[in-house]
Amino acid sequence: MNPVRHLWTLIEPLHAVTYFAPEARAAYEEVGLRGFWRGYFAGRAAPLGAVTAAPVTALFFGFAPRMVERALPDIWSRISPADALRCREAGAASALRSHGTTTEAADLLWAAASGARTSGRALAAANAALPAPEDPHARLWLATTVLREHRGDGHVTALVTNGVDGCEALVWRDAIDGLRGELQGNRGWTDEEWDAARQRLAARGWVDGDGRATAAGRAAHARMEELTDELAAQPWAGTDTERLVALLTPAAEALHRVIPYPNAMGLPRG
Template sequence: MTSLDDPGRTARSMWTHYEPLHVVTYFHPRSRAAFEAVGLRGYWRGYFAGRTAPLGATEAAPVVAAFFTFAPQVVGRALPAVWQLATPAEALRARLTGAVQALAELTYELPEAHLAEAAELLEAAASAVEPGGRVLGAANAALPRAEYPLARLWQAATTLREHRGDGHVAALVAAGLDPVETLAWRVADGLQPIMLTGRGWSEEQWHAAQARLVERGWLTPDGKPSEEGRAGFRAVEEATNRAAAHPWQALGAQRVERLRELLEPLARRCHTMIPPDNPIGLPTLSD
């Protein structure tokens, strides 16, 4: 049975189980098709409209802050222009429709009762997210409850992952890392450079970020992670995990363990269509 004696470890483990459900919205063809059906053609239009839609027809500035790792000019190319193609309500319907269709294709062999129980427990965890300081998490938590299990499951996973992401951004800022330094560190630490695709930072900005990390002692002069850097980023991850722990503490050890069992086959099916070198840095399932 799962122990909550280490809440941060539990939070990270559960992230590896629910994040794959959310991620279908970025990689599954049915999700892409649903965005295109409402006029959001091209990957980044769907991405920015779908992920921003819970905030309403916002301008670029709040999204630059909330998404963190995108260069302002990239966000500015998408917002507010996408709202001329689809309203936030249309984008919300498209992202949920595409995600449900994707999950239905991936999980059709699982019993309905399995999906319904997983949705109920994941919703219970998502209902315990703390909105203070979590802009994207709070906006997703405020959306109306969906009717069907797969829709409820995806929305709960999305609320939890955005809540966790908000906490991660806060941990990065508290550690004194800017967006380009964050990307440069993660690539130096082994993440594939695909992380940079479409995020808009220039080669000059990239090299300057690497130089700052060397000066800080997080990278060696040849661009390799130092022990100090590894310890520093480990502290960021630990802070992220701690900030994401409350929903699992509220759910309780017995229900967390049951939810983990229910999510594992779903997450494994979702992993079959997630690129191994994905730009999210999503790891395989952990204990």
């Protein structure tokens, strides 16, 4: 596996505790954010401030606009961005505390995240601008978040470079992995929108009449993933990645049990 992608498979489970771990979900519910998506949109968008739906739709990319509009800006009448940041940090740190993460891993990840170039990467930049938490588990979580949003921002760039919109990206992935049941509902697209996106991909020769990826579609997808890896590589330069892999693997493997499979993140089962 490409080493940059391997690192993503290790940091993504650590970041994802904020969405799936019971401790993190409980932290959101304690401040009145009941329901998965209220916590998701409040926590992930909070570094941007009290934004409306439009920039979040653009940056989160794969969500249908109406799904984002149901959450924003209404969510800021329930919790301030500052309180959402405190809540997500407390919940994530609590979730990581019992899963074998170390101060050494936190320091290595923080060094990598601190060196990430965030020009043109709004989600990474917003998270990178937050102060370093004193608690090592919170610091580790924020570092993984900066690095995964850095990769995610680059992934959006790769998709846009390929002329792919948010719905098409999901249909394209379904054509390869067969995950429509997981992807469509979790991102809010209607059957009509999904079918229209598939028709656009078919016109490019990337899917066939049954919605399966063609050889050309698979090749284009592979190039897009390679570009994503290339765009994600910069923060890891100078990092002792072998040591980091050794430190993160036990925690990442343990955390796979709190993540649903299949999942919209594209994370493979550990």
